[in-house]
Amino acid sequence: GAVVSQHPSWVICKSGTSVKIECRSLDFQATTMFWYRQFPKQSLMLMATSNEGSKATYEQGVEKDKFLINHASLTLSTLTVTSAHPEDSSFYICSAIEGQQNTEAFFGQGTRLTVV
Amino acid sequence: GQNIDQPTEMTATEGAIVQINCTYQTSGFNGLFWYQQHAGEAPTFLSYNVLDGLEEKGRFSSFLSRSKGYSYLLLKELQMKDSASYLCAVGMDTGRRALTFGSGTRLQVQP
Numbered sequence: 001g002a003v004v005s006q007h008p009s010w011v012i013c014k015s016g017t018s019v020k021i022e023c024r025s026l027d028f029q030a031t032t033m034f035w036y037r038q039f040p041k042q043s044l045m046l047m048a049t050s051n052e053g054s055k056a057t058y059e060q061g062v063e064k065d066k067f068l069i070n071h072a073s074l075t076l077s078t079l080t081v082t083s084a085h086p087e088d089s090s091f092y093i094c095s096a097i098e099g100q101q102n103t104e105a106f107f108g109q110g111t112r113l114t115v116v
Numbered sequence: 117g118q119n120i121d122q123p124t125e126m127t128a129t130e131g132a133i134v135q136i137n138c139t140y141q142t143s144g145f146n147g148l149f150w151y152q153q154h155a156g157e158a159p160t161f162l163s164y165n166v167l168d169g170l171e172e173k174g175r176f177s178s179f180l181s182r183s184k185g186y187s188y189l190l191l192k193e194l195q196m197k198d199s200a201s202y203l204c205a206v207g208m209d210t211g212r213r214a215l216t217f218g219s220g221t222r223l224q225v226q227p
Contacts, residue, residue: 103164
């Protein structure tokens with residue numbers, strides 16, 4: 001299957017700083033990427049949908065100014081958590097879909113963010 | 117709104133068969149997905165149903181009834197490595213293709 005690489009796997013940052021997470025599709029062109037957040041023992045919650053070359057679509061309750069998403073190319077999307085706070089500590093996972101017709105999404109390895 | 121229900125936890129014995137149920141009530145429907153997720157790892161794709169009926173793939177099978185808003189994942193010949201969370205997810209719509217996930221079922225396989 002297709003491979004999606006997410007980096008870093010884990011990061012610890014100080015409260016008030018910003019953290020950038022990268023999501024790359026290694027062997028296919030991802031027209032659409034999704035960013036999810038998962039708190040312990042809970043399921044994945046969609047944060048935003050990212051389409052190459054256009055602004056991301058954020059889910060209700062997700063602050064677009066806090067979670068900056070950039071999808072500058074067909075193989076890379078980034079999520080920047082700005083002015084991070086301890087309550088932003090979570091597992092962030094991206095997924096990517098190839099082309100316009102496919103439905104199967106391939107997930108990255110996830111990034112464990114801890115804000116201290 | 118979106119509502120996807122599945123049992124929180126299940127326990128089964130190695131070599132046995134287990135069925136994990138999922139019911140959904142969503143504003144849109146573009147297929148029903150099952151993912152496996154080990155602790156601290158990203159989900160891995162198991163199955164996709166868009167039409168009613170049973171899809172079989174090795175030890176794993178998935179069933180869908182759209183009229184009942186119901187799906188199940190059937191795992192046969194359970195192995196210890198099958199201990200994981202199993203996530204039921206509904207495709208939102210053909211345009212966005214995002215997924216709405218259930219809370220997941222933690223399956224513990226015992227010797």
